Amino acid sequence: MSMIDKNLTSFIDIASDSDFSIHNLPYGVFSDTAEGKRRAGVAIGDHVVDLSVLEEKGLLKLEGGSYFDQPTLNAFIESGRDNWTQARSTIQTLLSADNETLRDNQELQSAALFKQADVTMHLPVHVPGYTDFYSSKEHATNVGTMFRDPNNALLPNWTEMPVGYNGRASTVFVSGEADIVRPSGQLKPNDSERPIFSACKRLDFELEMAFIVGKPNKIGEPIAIENAWDHIFGMVLFNDWSARDIQKWEYVPLGPFNAKTFASEISPWIVTMDALAPFKAELPTQDPQPLAYLREKKPESSFDINLSVAILPESADTATVVGETNFKYMYWSMAQQLTHHTIAGCKVEVGDMMGSGTISGPTPESYGSMLEIAWNATKPVTLEGGETRTFIEDGDTVIMKGYSEKDGIRVGFGEVRGKVLPALDFNFDA
Numbered sequence: 001m002s003m004i005d006k007n008l009t010s011f012i013d014i015a016s017d018s019d020f021s022i023h024n025l026p027y028g029v030f031s032d033t034a035e036g037k038r039r040a041g042v043a044i045g046d047h048v049v050d051l052s053v054l055e056e057k058g059l060l061k062l063e064g065g066s067y068f069d070q071p072t073l074n075a076f077i078e079s080g081r082d083n084w085t086q087a088r089s090t091i092q093t094l095l096s097a098d099n100e101t102l103r104d105n106q107e108l109q110s111a112a113l114f115k116q117a118d119v120t121m122h123l124p125v126h127v128p129g130y131t132d133f134y135s136s137k138e139h140a141t142n143v144g145t146m147f148r149d150p151n152n153a154l155l156p157n158w159t160e161m162p163v164g165y166n167g168r169a170s171t172v173f174v175s176g177e178a179d180i181v182r183p184s185g186q187l188k189p190n191d192s193e194r195p196i197f198s199a200c201k202r203l204d205f206e207l208e209m210a211f212i213v214g215k216p217n218k219i220g221e222p223i224a225i226e227n228a229w230d231h232i233f234g235m236v237l238f239n240d241w242s243a244r245d246i247q248k249w250e251y252v253p254l255g256p257f258n259a260k261t262f263a264s265e266i267s268p269w270i271v272t273m274d275a276l277a278p279f280k281a282e283l284p285t286q287d288p289q290p291l292a293y294l295r296e297k298k299p300e301s302s303f304d305i306n307l308s309v310a311i312l313p314e315s316a317d318t319a320t321v322v323g324e325t326n327f328k329y330m331y332w333s334m335a336q337q338l339t340h341h342t343i344a345g346c347k348v349e350v351g352d353m354m355g356s357g358t359i360s361g362p363t364p365e366s367y368g369s370m371l372e373i374a375w376n377a378t379k380p381v382t383l384e385g386g387e388t389r390t391f392i393e394d395g396d397t398v399i400m401k402g403y404s405e406k407d408g409i410r411v412g413f414g415e416v417r418g419k420v421l422p423a424l425d426f427n428f429d430a
Contacts, residue, residue, distance in 0.1 A: 019412020
């Protein structure tokens, strides 16, 4: 396990509860204005460090050329792990309290440091492909209990392989870029012989995380389990917005479609695996033992990441936390997900995003979706101020947060915040 250097501090004032310590340095893409030039930065405290300025001044030199004066991080990520390591080390040194290069140069600080509140964040990578897994045993068990047989909640294949589906990359967007328009589609009321066309009545969040692929493979050449971690660059928070009633009607026989394509919302900052290394955790016991191609030699294949989700009604000033869980509850590891994804010969690209699936823990307080928290609308949740919810209503803002903490050191992801707008008004007679 990587050790934390508690003596490493920054010359920039950073609040003790900030997600963005010098031990983190997550990557993102920002601009001065909404339509301004996009370039790469890292978060530190309340600031963004413009990496293109450091690169231009010759303070951040990497093998193979310039990477940060670009609208996505794909080229930097594709340049390889040696550059990831070198960049992180160099940036930490430049931001450290005992290095005068940036600390004592006000002109350079003025050019390279921006307040996060004053910039616009953008999707940090071009996402060629997006896959969502279903890897929380507690979540899968809860859903199976609700809709199938409680005594046989998990289907036979669930404990044998990481189950997933290929999603829609074109609707992956960064928090703050867009509001969530309530989707419309076919619903099948229980008392109707045929479906109706309607706005979704059971809009839900799914508290997830996702990893970003950092190294591709070739078609027909699977990624071996012992090499899988070398192909993962970092992680983001992820809200996999879901239309439960649309999903109920469409998902048999081929799985989710329009119920999942309308909004896939991620945090602006990608936290690297190097930053998360001190927070490794053991996976839950996998029984039965996975087939040989999915077996990892090291038990610490998960991460201790605290997660929360809150609802803020339009009429309220205070958000209500409705769920608190942890990434370490995930049954299947990211390495197992990636290996299984490629075992038949599938090619993955740099920037591909792989969602974890809803992350639920063992208690009702640790569930990761309203479907579970309100138990299929049978147990309404009371919010601050007295309003109740079974699913998400128009005007609600859903806020997800995540962080790891150890020995007083915090490495966090910021937040994903999405507000729901009413469905579009379709007039089919016009």
